[in-house]
Amino acid sequence: MPGRHMSERQGTTLWVHLVGHLRSQALLPAVVFTFSRKKCEEYANSLRNLDFLNDSRRSQVHIFVERCLKRLKPEDRTLPQIVTMRALLKRGVGVHHSGLLPIVKEIVELLFARGLIFCLFATETFAMGVNMPAKCVVFSSLRKHDGRSFRDLLPGEYTQMAGRAGRRGLDDTGVVVINAAAEVPDTVTLHTMILGAATKLESQFHLTYTMILNLLRAKQLRVEEVIKRSFGENASQGKAPEHELRLLDVKRHLDDLAPLDCPICEDDIEHFYHTARSVQRLTTRLHQRAARRSRTESSSAVLVMHALCAGRLILISHFPHIVLGIVIKRLTADGSQFACMVLNPPADVADDALLKVPPYPIPDISAVLARQDLTDLRYVIRPIATSSINTILDAVIKQVPAGVTSQQLSQKVPGPVPSGLGTAIRNS
16 A cells, blocks of 8 residues: 555565566566665565576576686685675676675676676666666666655656666567555656656866866867867867857848947846846745745645645746746655646747746736636646746635646646636636
């Protein structure tokens, strides 16, 4: 049942049955991603009665392991970690995490690449930059601890690990199994994690004065060459010709425009832009704090009154429009995205504009509401970034849906608002 915690014995039985099922369906080798080094070893030891190797493969593993361990001192070959790992590997079971000795991790990686490990329990580090796909990938959980708190997996993390499923040139499809156990995820969480946009990689290369001086002293590499070879500049260099063409087009367009003979307007518009940008940043910061605060409250009375509760009316910056919306539920643990009903969405703006909004000033709320056509309300449900919430209104609508389905999130054509909900919105 959801919310119940399994006992240690139940957890052991679950893995024995799950791996046995994968074996019967010819879905081995499998990688089981676990977000705890301790759990990796516990789950591997729970399969102590299973043996995936025949005599020939067991002999190959034995010869390979002993050859690799010859590099160690005799006393080091009897370390508990070495002894435990040797016993697991001889049955086709492996463990891979950062707490293992480098030689043990290397042995596990090489045996897995040779197809001599059929069930590997690993942390997410195994998925990073390692071209070792399996027939099946199993997630022991969809939540991990990021050093501060437990949170759901990000779309990029899920994609990186799930991408191990399916061997290139051997398997037509890869199978991903989510072992929900006592924590059954809701539809919206799965939809966001599986189909959400991956986190954009950002270069951590920073040019410092010390680096410049060292390069000038060495005289082997020019500073420009070092910058060009960095990851951050790799994509920029590839798009350089395209950017140059666009720059020429913009310059050509500016040259064709008549000069603006209005120094007052120039000063005012620049001041307005910077002021609007500051207001937008402060508003986003306040909304993010409100979202984080609401997550830590426990009293039901406070939950009804907090800033971004279910049913809260908001104004959404749907550039170049501002539209009315209703909060349904939080999509991310950090409060960065909410599922919202977007009322009367404009047809001339793409959905992704809801998550990419430029600086936009706080509007005249009464004027915005006066422009809303409340007689024929239609809506779509979309994930809305906290940064796209322009204004949090006082009104709270109690007739909002209790949850959101993946079909609703992907619905393209706006549907009519239920009559009871429409009446509540108009009365608010």
